[in-house]
Amino acid sequence: MSTLDLSRLVRPQTRAGKLIAQCPACAQSGGDKSAQHLVVFEDGAGKWGCVQYPGDKEHRRQIAALVGIESDATFAPRARPPVRPQPAPAPRKLDLPVLRIPTVGELAQLADLRQLPFFAGLELAVQAGVLRCAEMLDAGETVTAWLLLDSSHRCAQARRLDGKPWRGIGDVKAKTLPGSQAAWPIGAADIGAKPFVALCEGGPDTLAAWSLAWWEGKAEKIAPVCVAGAGNTLHADALPLFRGKGIWLFPHHDNAGERARLNWTAQLLGAGALWVQPFSVAPHKDLNEWLTACRAEIGGAL
Numbered sequence: 417m418s419t420l421d422l423s424r425l426v427r428p429q430t431r432a433g434k435l436i437a438q439c440p441a442c443a444q445s446g447g448d449k450s451a452q453h454l455v456v457f458e459d460g461a462g463k464w465g466c467v468q469y470p471g472d473k474e475h476r477r478q479i480a481a482l483v484g485i486e487s488d489a490t491f492a493p494r495a496r497p498p499v500r501p502q503p504a505p506a507p508r509k510l511d512l513p514v515l516r517i518p519t520v521g522e523l524a525q526l527a528d529l530r531q532l533p534f535f536a537g538l539e540l541a542v543q544a545g546v547l548r549c550a551e552m553l554d555a556g557e558t559v560t561a562w563l564l565l566d567s568s569h570r571c572a573q574a575r576r577l578d579g580k581p582w583r584g585i586g587d588v589k590a591k592t593l594p595g596s597q598a599a600w601p602i603g604a605a606d607i608g609a610k611p612f613v614a615l616c617e618g619g620p621d622t623l624a625a626w627s628l629a630w631w632e633g634k635a636e637k638i639a640p641v642c643v644a645g646a647g648n649t650l651h652a653d654a655l656p657l658f659r660g661k662g663i664w665l666f667p668h669h670d671n672a673g674e675r676a677r678l679n680w681t682a683q684l685l686g687a688g689a690l691w692v693q694p695f696s697v698a699p700h701k702d703l704n705e706w707l708t709a710c711r712a713e714i715g716g717a718l
């Protein structure tokens with residue numbers, strides 16, 4: 417069956433999923449003044465016929481000769497160009513400051529700020545490429561910040577090393593850098609062959625997880641991963657990276673943390689995680705505080 421060149425139809429209109437127009441064959445002999453004879457189904461994309469002469473092969477041949485497109489007539493104009501799906505906009509590139517390896521003094525400062533018992537875990541995070549420092553502008557002032565990111569460069573979160581909030585963005589403590597995909601779990605790209613993941617909420621807990629992994633002597637086996645906020649659903653592209661892994665969750669001890677625990681557990685198990693086990697930080701608020709509470713005890717042992 418030949419295709420019609422819809423651009424050459426006279427007085428076309430759509431009605432109830434059909435394209436209706438003047439039948440060129442009827443019009444040639446003075447008929448179809450009301451332009452109702454030619455019907456093309458599926459909004460003009462499907463079968464067609466003249467309602468005045470249904471089944472009249474000669475009439476059909478006439479119509480095809482007048483407004484048809486030969487199958488090899490590739491340059492025939494078309495009334496409606498095929499609708500191409502708009503390509504998804506390219507993800508905006510992560511806007512990173514100049515990153516550098518933190519000095520030992522800065523790691524000690526960061527451990528002190530977060531009240532971590534030691535900074536050895538932070539050194540491991542640096543070696544893994546997920547912890548960096550940078551000089552950044554905040555309300556016109558240059559400040560030193562510590563950042564978490566991974567090799568995918570999909571998301572990065574920065575905090576001031578002096579512990580103060582970012583004044584330039586309304587006294588928020590954690591700044592997700594422009595171009596970030598906030599749902600990307602930072603560190604997921606670098607889980608690699610490590611069999612276990614410590615999935616944390618926010619940067620301070622992630623530093624605590626690195627510290628804990630070092631303390632437990634399991635840094636070779638555990639990949640701490642940071643979700644920027646409890647409200648984030650894990651990015652779909654990251655889920656396959658958790659397949660086959662044993663995952664500890666460190667949800668905050670609050671309602672948002674509980675919702676995140678349920679949401680992330682379902683996502684991770686759905687993605688093929690081996691197991692997902694929540695770690696209760698109660699009665700403390702989060703893993704950082706839980707570890708801080710052990711500081712005196714562990715610090716005494718060191």
Ligand SMILES: [Zn+2]
Binds near residue numbers: 439441442466468
């Ligand atoms: Zn006709």
